[in-house]
């Protein structure tokens with residue numbers, strides 16, 4: 001049985017004070033959640049968030065990291081710094097990194113390998129644009145992103161990888177993929193991981209859906225056989241919407 005894994009990607013939102021007040025509100029409801037829960041505040045809030053999450057089951061994530069361990073990389077944040085600040089997960093290859101900051105699969109793969117080398121679990125994001133979907137290229141695009149993103153990741157380390165399928169056209173638009181459409185892509189990803197690794201690895205793989213997940217659509221998405229969790233943007237910013245998403249089965 002795969003344990004549901006709900007993650008909140010706060011993107012470029014919240015000061016340290018706002019992070020702390022949100023965490024206080026979330027802990028009240030989510031410390032006892034039977035699901036795996038993660039929040040990823042901005043880098044500047046990580047250390048304060050780690051302090052505020054002491055004794056909580058809520059995991060702390062970062063939203064990105066550099067492809068190098070250290071050195072002359074002005075403006076970048078390394079895996080060592082993330083771990084030092086208390087992050088226990090890192091989101092890599094988010095579509096906003098791919099489209100706005102031109103991150104390619106080879107760079108994302110370098111980051112994945114570096115995070116895993118330092119035993120930092122990864123959420124690897126993949127997803128097609130609307131044009132690619134309309135051109136019937138979903139499997140080609142997503143397949144390539146998965147295969148290239150996981151290049152040289154050994155079977156042992158795959159246990160530290162979660163995949164998030166986030167169709168670009170569904171992010172922040174209010175248009176979520178139908179549960180059936182999303183599940184079809186999740187099934188494709190699982191099948192691909194089965195071919196690249198093993199049937200067991202595919203069965204164990206947690207695949208999150210992301211893109212306009214809200215309290216009123218999460219239950220239908222989570223009822224699909226291949227959807228194991230959610231990577232939530234906008235609705236993760238407020239406890240009023242994030243808590244009911246995490247508690248989708250209550």
Ligand code: 13P
Pocket residue numbers: 009094166170171172173174210211212213231232233234235
């Ligand atoms: P929204 O939930 O705001 O659509 O964002 C999804 C996302 O990009 C999470 O990483």
